[in-house]
Amino acid sequence: MSNITQIFPIFKVVALSLISGFTGTFLAVMPSMASTIKDIDFLGEVTFTTDTQVEGTLLGGLSGITYDASKNVYYSISDDRSQNAPARFYTLTIELDKNSLKAVNFTDVTLLKNQDGKPFPAQSLDPEGIALTTNGTLYISSEGDATATNLTNPFVREFSLTGEQLKALPVDQKFLPTSPQKSGIRNNLAFESLTITPSQNYLFTATENALVQDGAVATVSNGSPSRIIGYNVATGKPDSEYLYSTDSVANPSTTADGFNTNGLVDLLAIDDKHFLSLERSFSVGAGNTIKLYEISLKGADDISDISSLNAADISKIKSAQKELLFDFDKLNIPLDNIEGMTFGADLPDGRRSLIVVSDNNFSPTQFTQVLAFSVEPVPEPSATVGLAVMVVTGAIAKRKFRVSK
Numbered sequence: 001m002s003n004i005t006q007i008f009p010i011f012k013v014v015a016l017s018l019i020s021g022f023t024g025t026f027l028a029v030m031p032s033m034a035s036t037i038k039d040i041d042f043l044g045e046v047t048f049t050t051d052t053q054v055e056g057t058l059l060g061g062l063s064g065i066t067y068d069a070s071k072n073v074y075y076s077i078s079d080d081r082s083q084n085a086p087a088r089f090y091t092l093t094i095e096l097d098k099n100s101l102k103a104v105n106f107t108d109v110t111l112l113k114n115q116d117g118k119p120f121p122a123q124s125l126d127p128e129g130i131a132l133t134t135n136g137t138l139y140i141s142s143e144g145d146a147t148a149t150n151l152t153n154p155f156v157r158e159f160s161l162t163g164e165q166l167k168a169l170p171v172d173q174k175f176l177p178t179s180p181q182k183s184g185i186r187n188n189l190a191f192e193s194l195t196i197t198p199s200q201n202y203l204f205t206a207t208e209n210a211l212v213q214d215g216a217v218a219t220v221s222n223g224s225p226s227r228i229i230g231y232n233v234a235t236g237k238p239d240s241e242y243l244y245s246t247d248s249v250a251n252p253s254t255t256a257d258g259f260n261t262n263g264l265v266d267l268l269a270i271d272d273k274h275f276l277s278l279e280r281s282f283s284v285g286a287g288n289t290i291k292l293y294e295i296s297l298k299g300a301d302d303i304s305d306i307s308s309l310n311a312a313d314i315s316k317i318k319s320a321q322k323e324l325l326f327d328f329d330k331l332n333i334p335l336d337n338i339e340g341m342t343f344g345a346d347l348p349d350g351r352r353s354l355i356v357v358s359d360n361n362f363s364p365t366q367f368t369q370v371l372a373f374s375v376e377p378v379p380e381p382s383a384t385v386g387l388a389v390m391v392v393t394g395a396i397a398k399r400k401f402r403v404s405k
Contacts (some may be wrong), residue, residue, distance in 0.1 A: 029067055036274070036377065039351075043372040054109055057109050058080075061361070062078060063192065065077075065356075066138070068132055071092070071392075072345060074093070074094060075161075076090045076130070077129065077130040080127060082120045082122045087108060088112060090131060104370045108360045113159075126142050131203065136340060137158050137159065137160055141193070142155055143189075144188035145187060153175075154191045168239060175190070188218065192263065192265045192267045192339065204230050205267075206227075206228040208265050209226055210309070211309075221262070242302045243320065247260065251281070260282065261282055263279065266339060275297075276295075277294075278356075293322040293329070295320045298321060303317060322331060336358035336366050336369045341354060341356045341357070343375075352375050354375050
């Protein structure tokens, strides 16, 4: 082999790949190559009325979902605060073919247990996010409560698939609610999202809107500075935080004092630095506006040491970058309170499925909605350029190999 491959072993890999024709060998040694998402196609929806019962529980509040490929089932967390039934997650199956969503069936209910091995008491949690590990355990996030009568800290905890609590991860002081409300999470605007990276190295959650000390909630005229929190899975400790700016509320309410909001309701990891983010805007009279973004944490500043964004020069902070991938308004179907998403089973043609679920708030005027999409991951531009450079260099090495024989 020529001297270039002796000096730079990676070129030897490229050259061998080109000589043998196994490009896949080259790709396998390039784990840093990220993917982005393109070609989002709608496959269909299945809905359930709010009076639907599953194993003696009222089906509803589906705020997060995760996929277990080993069993080809999904787990979806209910945000029931142990009021309609004990805190729980559902097991469901989703039948897909190349072009459509065929069926959704709820097959089991698992009750969550607290550190004492008992079901969570009413109003002691607000479960919102769920993520499955390759070890067959679940991380679950709770928003907590920041009302004057019930201050409850948000949490991220690990559970078994049978509902036993295994571990509680630490939550930084800046997120804990206070009374009077001078800092910490806002009620119903806290740890709504949860995702674990495919490498299993990091777990991420985020606040739906700004902490009290960080800025204002989203309105029709402004977005809100949310925080994305990254946990190191090996240590179980938070090791990074990033600024994420939500959109403003999509539409004004149709009444002068009508409620409206927009927030970051879920994250889904593509790799350690790239994610899908789901934003849900709601206004009384105007309904829901749902948007799917791809975001990147590359180059974003770690704001872990900033206790108050209000007291910092936020204009100097490099936030997570986001790009709109899909506006659900294009579906031209009624949309409920969409809050959870996961990559699901691979489709017969090789594309990935993306499953989205709604939280019906246990309201008789709403419904549980399961939407399915197909997505196609592609190399990001910088990775494609790197690949081209390496292939060209490998071709040179291959030519030198032939000459030097």
